Amino acid sequence: xxxxxxxxxxxxxxxxxxxxxxxxxxxxxxxxxxxxxxxxxxxxxxxxxxxxxxxxxxxxxxxxxxxxxxxxxxxxxxxxxxxxxxxxxxxxxxxxxxxxxxxxxxxxxxxxxxxxxxxxxxxxxxxxxxxxxxxxxxxxxxxxxxxxxxxxxxxxxxxxxxxxxxxxxxxxxxxxxxxxxxxxxxxxxxxxxxxxxxxxxxxxxxxxxxxxxxxxxxxxxxxxxxxxxxxxxxxxxxxxxxxxxxxxxxxxxxxxxxxxxxxxxxxxxxxxxxxxxxxxxxxxxxxxxxxxxxxxxxxxxxxxxxxxxxxxxxxxxxxxxxxxxxxxxxxxxxxxxxxxxxxxxxxxxxxxxxxxxxxxxxxxxxxxxxxxxxxxxxxxxxxxxxxxxxxxxxxxxxxxxxxxxxxxxxxxxxxxxxxxxxxxxxxxxxxxxxxxxxxxxxxxxxxxxxxxxxxxxxxxxxxxxxxxx
Amino acid sequence: xxxxxxxxxxxxxxxxxxxxxxxxxxxxxxxxxxxxxxxxxxxxxxxxxxxxxxxxxxxxxxxxxxxxxxxxxxxxxxxxxxxxxxxxxxxxxxxxxxxxxxxxxxxxxxxxxxxxxxxxxxxxxxxxxxxxxxxxxxxxxxxxxxxxxxxxxxxxxxxxxxxxxxxxxxxxxxxxxxxxxxxxxxxxxxxxxxxxxxxxxxxxxxxxxxxxxxxxxxxxxxxxxxxxxxxxxxxxxxxxxxxxxxxxxxxxxxxxxxxxxxxxxxxxxxxxxxxxxxxxxxxxxxxxxxxxxxxxxxxxxxxxxxxxxxxxxxxxxxxxxxxxxxxxxxxxxxxxxxxxxxxxxxxxxxxxxxxxxxxxxxxxxxxxxxxxxxxxxxxxxxxxxxxxxxxxxxxxxxxxxxxxxxxxxxxxxxxxxxxx
Numbered sequence: 001x002x003x004x005x006x007x008x009x010x011x012x013x014x015x016x017x018x019x020x021x022x023x024x025x026x027x028x029x030x031x032x033x034x035x036x037x038x039x040x041x042x043x044x045x046x047x048x049x050x051x052x053x054x055x056x057x058x059x060x061x062x063x064x065x066x067x068x069x070x071x072x073x074x075x076x077x078x079x080x081x082x083x084x085x086x087x088x089x090x091x092x093x094x095x096x097x098x099x100x101x102x103x104x105x106x107x108x109x110x111x112x113x114x115x116x117x118x119x120x121x122x123x124x125x126x127x128x129x130x131x132x133x134x135x136x137x138x139x140x141x142x143x144x145x146x147x148x149x150x151x152x153x154x155x156x157x158x159x160x161x162x163x164x165x166x167x168x169x170x171x172x173x174x175x176x177x178x179x180x181x182x183x184x185x186x187x188x189x190x191x192x193x194x195x196x197x198x199x200x201x202x203x204x205x206x207x208x209x210x211x212x213x214x215x216x217x218x219x220x221x222x223x224x225x226x227x228x229x230x231x232x233x234x235x236x237x238x239x240x241x242x243x244x245x246x247x248x249x250x251x252x253x254x255x256x257x258x259x260x261x262x263x264x265x266x267x268x269x270x271x272x273x274x275x276x277x278x279x280x281x282x283x284x285x286x287x288x289x290x291x292x293x294x295x296x297x298x299x300x301x302x303x304x305x306x307x308x309x310x311x312x313x314x315x316x317x318x319x320x321x322x323x324x325x326x327x328x329x330x331x332x333x334x335x336x337x338x339x340x341x342x343x344x345x346x347x348x349x350x351x352x353x354x355x356x357x358x359x360x361x362x363x364x365x366x367x368x369x370x371x372x373x374x375x376x377x378x379x380x381x382x383x384x385x386x387x388x389x390x391x392x393x394x395x396x397x398x399x400x401x402x403x404x405x406x407x408x409x410x411x412x413x414x415x416x417x418x419x420x421x422x423x424x425x426x427x428x429x430x431x432x433x434x435x436x437x438x439x440x441x442x443x444x445x446x447x448x449x450x451x452x453x454x455x456x457x458x459x460x461x462x463x464x465x466x467x468x469x
Numbered sequence: 470x471x472x473x474x475x476x477x478x479x480x481x482x483x484x485x486x487x488x489x490x491x492x493x494x495x496x497x498x499x500x501x502x503x504x505x506x507x508x509x510x511x512x513x514x515x516x517x518x519x520x521x522x523x524x525x526x527x528x529x530x531x532x533x534x535x536x537x538x539x540x541x542x543x544x545x546x547x548x549x550x551x552x553x554x555x556x557x558x559x560x561x562x563x564x565x566x567x568x569x570x571x572x573x574x575x576x577x578x579x580x581x582x583x584x585x586x587x588x589x590x591x592x593x594x595x596x597x598x599x600x601x602x603x604x605x606x607x608x609x610x611x612x613x614x615x616x617x618x619x620x621x622x623x624x625x626x627x628x629x630x631x632x633x634x635x636x637x638x639x640x641x642x643x644x645x646x647x648x649x650x651x652x653x654x655x656x657x658x659x660x661x662x663x664x665x666x667x668x669x670x671x672x673x674x675x676x677x678x679x680x681x682x683x684x685x686x687x688x689x690x691x692x693x694x695x696x697x698x699x700x701x702x703x704x705x706x707x708x709x710x711x712x713x714x715x716x717x718x719x720x721x722x723x724x725x726x727x728x729x730x731x732x733x734x735x736x737x738x739x740x741x742x743x744x745x746x747x748x749x750x751x752x753x754x755x756x757x758x759x760x761x762x763x764x765x766x767x768x769x770x771x772x773x774x775x776x777x778x779x780x781x782x783x784x785x786x787x788x789x790x791x792x793x794x795x796x797x798x799x800x801x802x803x804x805x806x807x808x809x810x811x812x813x814x815x816x817x818x819x820x821x822x823x824x825x826x827x828x829x830x831x832x833x834x835x836x837x838x839x840x841x842x843x844x845x846x847x848x849x850x851x852x853x854x855x856x857x858x859x860x861x862x863x864x865x866x867x868x869x870x871x872x873x874x875x876x877x878x879x880x881x882x883x884x885x886x887x888x889x
Contacts, residue, residue: 068484071565073558328564355547383817387546404828411821
């Protein structure tokens, strides 16, 4: 009998692949100035925001699609509904939500997570936030955690939002940043005052439920000098047989000696085009930590960027990407060392199987101001079969003498010697391979809160099957 | 005389963000260049082969490649389905390939050695160099099977002209061949000095190529190479890009035969406002193929350098290993260094590794040297001196050594004549 390769199964997505019906109010599919005006009007926005949207739309129309990443020819914007309003307003009590919405988040475990270990939760369903709540203790510390649209209507916060909104990610950055600028809806605003340290994380969860729709939430977080925050972002959607689009934006401002950890599990369905943009800037002594898991999606473009603008600011990026059948996930990160004595550490893992394509793409730029800065990049790719693909494209642009930049990358499959070692100690081949793959993902899962590590392990539930011997 | 600007030069197979300015470059040629075709060839007469030898060798290899494909199982991967022109781009079960992944899949399906052949600088630059060298004027070196041969080609700058050599090396089974190419500018002037080199290394053949640039800063160097390796063939390439105001170096290798191997050992220096632009592509197609790309350089003054290195592990190259490493010493404040070491992997049973170290002399090394009375500047100077002296040691040709000495004097780098 011919020896058959041991297979590693795809992610079990049944936990996320469900729907309790569609939202009630949708705008027409497509992208026109009228649709953009209608979104703005529904939100009763200030005039400057409407003008920002219209200008972004113009940029979107005149900007070419990127020619270096996965094809997005299957994404027809004329078929994408850019605004879908759920059949509820925003609540601060789960029981006040309509059953379909409440059941969705119940099944995803969000209310339970809130009770167990979170200081606050925001939940977005299609284009609008449907739930937002924060513990009194956090409120008393002066922390603001609200829907960004709510904050935009608050005279206390509107000027700050106007000052910061889409400055880190300008609409000119790329085509889908421009699209986001035109049709953004929902998302969170977080303000952590000076020297305030929140011991428990805040979390936003984004659920795109509507078929053929787009989700364009905007997250704006400002962590003032000396403050400390852990923010968690989760995303999921049921699978449909037509394309959905996610083009969110995350802008993070980290003050002097402040610290922000931003953890994400992007777990979209396999009909999703995930064209998300995330960016942070750190002042002197500030630090940003990214923990990023990219699963799901038909096509993914995701490169969280850290601009180390202040002396001795730091960045760490820990990421994992799993590309299975039908997926082309182009992920990685960008770092700009723009001040003296900055440092960055990047560690990524990617797994390809079942004909999936995974690309690690990064850029490290050291400007002439980056005296005595350092950056290390390590990326490891694991191929689980011979019909998948895994590429590594790391770019380094160094314009400063006194820097230390190191880069290491490896691509390969599970080594026979490792399997042999484990098998010689009485472990079956299937178990051995599972252990090795779990170990491969371990640097990421250990950075997540326990509950999310469990979720991630669930996501990469790697069932070993197939004949051995 | 042809194009004033060569576009898409040294293009990476898999591009990235355009704003980084690394994907490719445009070469602006000096105005009013004539074509000089003044090339000095030093080789035994029996080594000179016939025009068309390279194409004939590729055609013969194609027959075996076709036979092997016919004997193998059909390839039914989803990635290849994505290339089908009738496929619906909205089909969510087929990965949405990028442009370069699409091209790679098409190339895999075609399995055509001649069509896949490339030189590192890209089609337009290769064609221009061939034209500058004179149509059909390629010097063909073809040692006999199992025999050894060696040749030196000297290309000196001709003021106001493009002086280019076209060279084919066709090494049949078991042959060994050493080729030294010198791009030098013993006389004052300005212009382009270039070489376009095609190498076919037959079964178990061993070809050593050494290319040394010792041009002054008024000259531009274009160094373009394409290599095809048959089973068990081994090609070593030593690039010593020490001079020229602007130098563009492209090298593409098709490791087509099982157990074939290429080693690329590059040393470069750049000073003043020099530009060094490299593009290395190694495509592993045969089983258990090997490549090692090792680049070391020092950037001084306001010089700029880009090094693109792509290891492409094509499906079917089971057991292949590709390694790439670069160490860059940034000597002065205003230098610009760009490095992009790429691994493309379409096969699981492979090992691809790359690493880069960019910066100044390591603290422990510096401490060691300082303990012996050397300043940091002196330690960095040692690196440049060592690069020049190593080149002189490695090359027997007196003209090339003289060029290295002249360059050292111009750059103000301490240099002692060394015996090879």
